[in-house]
Amino acid sequence: MSLRFIKTALLTQCKLNLVLKLSFLLKLLAVVLKHGLFLLTWMFFFNRYVNIVGWGFSEMLAMYGFFSFGVGVVEMFFYGLRDLPHMVDTNLLDNYLTQPRSVLLNVALAKGDIVAFSEIINGLLLLGISNYLKSDLFFLFFLLPLSALFIFSLHLYLSSISFFVKNSREFVRELYRNATIIAGQPNSAYKGALKILTLTLIPTAYLSFFPIEFLRTHNNLLFLCAYLGTFVFFGFAWWFFYLGLSRYESSSVFSNKY
Amino acid sequence: MKKYLKAIQSGFLQQLNEKAQLVGRLLLFTVIVYLFYQIFESVGASEERLWYYAMTEAIVLSSTLLAVQIAQDIRSQQIVYFLLKPIDYPSFRITESMGAALFRFMVLIIWGLGYLSFLKGVGPISLYTVITSFFVGIIGVFLYTQMSFLIGLLSFWIKDIKTLQYLNLTATFCFGGLIIPISYYPPLMQKICFFTPYPWILWWPGTIFSGGEIPFVSAFCCISLWIGFFVGLNRFIFYRYMKNLVMEGG
Numbered sequence: 376m377s378l379r380f381i382k383t384a385l386l387t388q389c390k391l392n393l394v395l396k397l398s399f400l401l402k403l404l405a406v407v408l409k410h411g412l413f414l415l416t417w418m419f420f421f422n423r424y425v426n427i428v429g430w431g432f433s434e435m436l437a438m439y440g441f442f443s444f445g446v447g448v449v450e451m452f453f454y455g456l457r458d459l460p461h462m463v464d465t466n467l468l469d470n471y472l473t474q475p476r477s478v479l480l481n482v483a484l485a486k487g488d489i490v491a492f493s494e495i496i497n498g499l500l501l502l503g504i505s506n507y508l509k510s511d512l513f514f515l516f517f518l519l520p521l522s523a524l525f526i527f528s529l530h531l532y533l534s535s536i537s538f539f540v541k542n543s544r545e546f547v548r549e550l551y552r553n554a555t556i557i558a559g560q561p562n563s564a565y566k567g568a569l570k571i572l573t574l575t576l577i578p579t580a581y582l583s584f585f586p587i588e589f590l591r592t593h594n595n596l597l598f599l600c601a602y603l604g605t606f607v608f609f610g611f612a613w614w615f616f617y618l619g620l621s622r623y624e625s626s627s628v629f630s631n632k633y
Numbered sequence: 634m635k636k637y638l639k640a641i642q643s644g645f646l647q648q649l650n651e652k653a654q655l656v657g658r659l660l661l662f663t664v665i666v667y668l669f670y671q672i673f674e675s676v677g678a679s680e681e682r683l684w685y686y687a688m689t690e691a692i693v694l695s696s697t698l699l700a701v702q703i704a705q706d707i708r709s710q711q712i713v714y715f716l717l718k719p720i721d722y723p724s725f726r727i728t729e730s731m732g733a734a735l736f737r738f739m740v741l742i743i744w745g746l747g748y749l750s751f752l753k754g755v756g757p758i759s760l761y762t763v764i765t766s767f768f769v770g771i772i773g774v775f776l777y778t779q780m781s782f783l784i785g786l787l788s789f790w791i792k793d794i795k796t797l798q799y800l801n802l803t804a805t806f807c808f809g810g811l812i813i814p815i816s817y818y819p820p821l822m823q824k825i826c827f828f829t830p831y832p833w834i835l836w837w838p839g840t841i842f843s844g845g846e847i848p849f850v851s852a853f854c855c856i857s858l859w860i861g862f863f864v865g866l867n868r869f870i871f872y873r874y875m876k877n878l879v880m881e882g883g
Contacts, residue, residue: 552661
């Protein structure tokens with residue numbers, strides 16, 4: 376029953392997104408250009424400085440590809456999570472509370488962006504260019520779903536803050552931006568306070584450090600760290616969401632809508 | 634003229650009231666600069682690189698969401714109310730945005746100077762360098778604001794300008810030399826960069842701030858030409874659209 380619900384929700388999202396074909400194609404082109412320009416800058420950096428604590432341009436590409444794949448999956452299917460702070464602030468969450476499906480699943484599937492498919496392709500392309508897709512395909516089969524789970528958890532964790540802090544839309548967006556900036560740079564250079572931050576409060580190390588370091592060194596402990604860290608983070612984000620939901624006060628918006 | 638000075642003042646003072654945003658922006662600046670401090674340190678880059686990066690990042694973080702504001706005005710048809718007032722809409726929005734950007738840039742530069750001195754010592758700069766790069770940075774922000782206004786105007790025809798905004802930002806990173814100066818790029822890429830307006834937004838102020846030298850007069854002429862081009866283009870598009878605007882309702 377739940378699978379049928381997910382399938383219907385996803386199909387509706389795809390149809391909605393493909394209504395404006397030209398706009399869709401333009402967005403697709405812009406996404407490709409955006410990533411291309413960003414990586415070009417890093418290529419020039421690595422041309423000059425060669426490697427950052429063992430990471431070369433290949434690792435940077437793999438990290439960005441891994442990150443991009445996760446962002447693509449979540450934005451394509453579960454983009455509703457991003458609107459959670461807005462729903463909480465404006466009491467629009469009421470509409471989901473009365474439905475027989477899981478609130479979390481319902482909110483997450485409420486919106487999707489088909490353009491994010493280009494992020495998935497971009498991710499795979501970058502992993503291909505980095506050579507890791509060819510040499511470590513077996514491991515990537517296990518690691519790629521992990522990146523999507525991490526980005527899902529990150530959205531869930533940050534958006535749930537809105538249950539505790541009023542009018543926090545901008546704040547949550549700023550936090551997400553911070554987290555993606557930290558995750559999107561060569562993580563091998565991080566040390567001291569920044570390293571602790573990426574292992575605890577904004578745990579981007581489980582997305583951008585452990586998996587790439589595992590691909591580079593094939594140290595199984597790093598693989599375990601990536602998996603354990605991401606699942607613990609997901610568990611925490613899940614718990615944090617339901618803790619917040621228990622504090623949520625309805626304003627009976629659903630009676631106005633229906 | 635007086636009303637546009639008031640608009641600058643209004644944008645400037647508005648930032649004082651948005652304390653949470655200011656703290657958020659300072660925190661973001663601190664984290665990103667620290668992050669690059671570690672990256673530059675790990676590759677043994679020269680001290681100037683961090684000063685360069687702090688300036689370019691301060692410019693990027695000072696820019697306002699003017700394009701979004703313009704798009705909102707157009708979509709909500711709020712723009713019509715401005716036509717009834719004795720004020721020029723493009724000038725008003727741009728000066729208001731510049732007021733906000735001026736405040737942010739000033740705070741970020743003061744904070745950045747203290748922060749970098751804490752991380753790396755006094756560094757390669759003098760008071761003259763700080764003042765010159767601040768002035769040049771503001772001109773860069775003005776050029777970026779004109780470009781943002783143009784993107785906002787495109788919402789007359791394009792439904793969603795978000796992608797264009799991101800594209801413009803990434804182009805600024807790449808062609809403007811956000812992380813490393815353009816002089817580190819391969820020769821062909823340098824030529825491509827200088828065919829765009831982006832180096833004058835980031836590379837010029839960043840280089841001056843990190844103690845480098847660029848012939849002032851020729852650089853000033855280049856940025857003035859770009860500003861002139863965008864001001865002209867914005868006015869042309871805006872007034873052409875206004876001629877064709879048909880509104881209904883009371």
